[in-house]
Amino acid sequence: MRAHSFRLSRPARDVGIAPRPPISGLPIAVAERLGDIASAALLAELETWPKPGLVSHVDSGSHDDMDHTTFxxxxxxxxxxFARLAIAGAAGAEMERLRRIGRDAEEAMLAATGGVNTHRGAIFGLGLLCAAAGAASAEGAPARLSATQLTDIVAQCWGDDILRGPIPLRSNGSGVLRRFGAGGARAEAAAGFPQLREIGLPGLRRGRALAGDEDAARVQAFFALMAEVEDTNLLHRGGGAGLQDAQDAARRFLGDGGVGRGDWEARAVAIHHEFVRRRLSPGGCADLLAATIFLDAVERWL
Known part of the structure; x- marks a missing residue:
């Protein structure tokens, strides 16, 4: 399962809501483009291989209830x-409005997957970034957008409300919060996604410099995130020892040259097999990788 969400306790219903007409200065084409970039980021994260313990086009990792097709x-x-969230952000929506759209997205996700939580954390993180991109582009075609600009908007516009918002009592993230005191996706978003700015994006660019290949660059970014992030999914599945072992494996991979070594893929696959054996799944890092890919694509949009 993936990390934190917009979700409140409410029964699911089958929805298929198209983006609503803009109620701000954001052209519908810009909102649609942001939605396309967010969706493409999710697919790029899915296709990234090897990602230890996680679902990809190769296998289902440590998961028995989901696969590549589910995602x-x-x-x-x-x-x-995501387009609706961009429109809402452009209209100056408060956090409760974003939560309502997020709940609709979750219901659509559950209807499409037969009740499996594939993207709850991504709806939360990518949704906030889409809303921020809408706010930054509210008066028409966007000027060049930056990751710093979008993450600052999230913190300044919605940070306090994110921290004050409801915590789902039965979610994995809330259970980990009670057991380990881990802040998770909520604290990361409220602070303006420092792990994206300081770890994810530099890791992606480092991977490009080392390997000159987008697939390898995403693997480098993923391992950079896993080395540092207090992933609540790892804590939920493996406790403190599982988190520490995952971080140590990632640090060894990076310290030995990352994707700059000729045998990097074999080394990453070996870590993947060990994670599957132990049922470890760094789903929070997967959500952060998708958000990293989104911010990188938005910066290169124009």
């Missing part, structure tokens, strides 16, 4: 809601 269905189902 593709989910990404298609939630794509329109």
């Amino acid at each position: 593709r269905r989910s990404a298609a189902a939630i794509r329109p809601f």
Whole structure:
């Protein structure tokens, strides 16, 4: 399962809501483009291989209830809601409005996957970044957007409300918060996603410099995130020892040259097999990788 969400306790219903007409200065084409970039980021994260313990086009990692097809269905189902969130951000929406759209997206996800949580954390993180991109582009075609600009908007506009918002009592993230005191996705978003700015994006660019290949660059970014992030999914599945072992494996991979070594893929696959054996799944890092890919794509949009 993935990390934190917009979700409140409410029964699911089958929805298929298209983006609503803009109620701000944001052209619908810009909102749709942001939705496309967010959806493409989810698919790029899915196709990244090897990602230890996680679902990809190669296998289902440490998961028995989801596979590559499940994730593709989910990404298609939630794509329109990223455009809606961009429109809401452009209109100056408060956090409760964003939560309502997020709940609609979750219901669409669950309807598409037969009740499996594939993208709850991504709806939260990518949704906030889409809303911020909408706010930054509110008066028409966007000027060049930056990751710092978008993450600052999230912290300044919605940070306090994110921290004050409801915590789902039965979620994995809330259970980890009570057991380990881990802040998780909520604290990361409220602070303006420092792990994206300081770890994810530099890791992606380092991977490009080392390997000159986008697939390898995403693997480098993923391992950079896993080396440092207090992933609540790892804590939920493996406790403190599982988190520490995952971080140590990532640090060894990076310290030995990362994707700059000729045998990097074999080394990453070996870590993947060990994670599967132990049922470890760094889903929070997967959500952060998708958000990293989104911010990088937005910066290179124009």
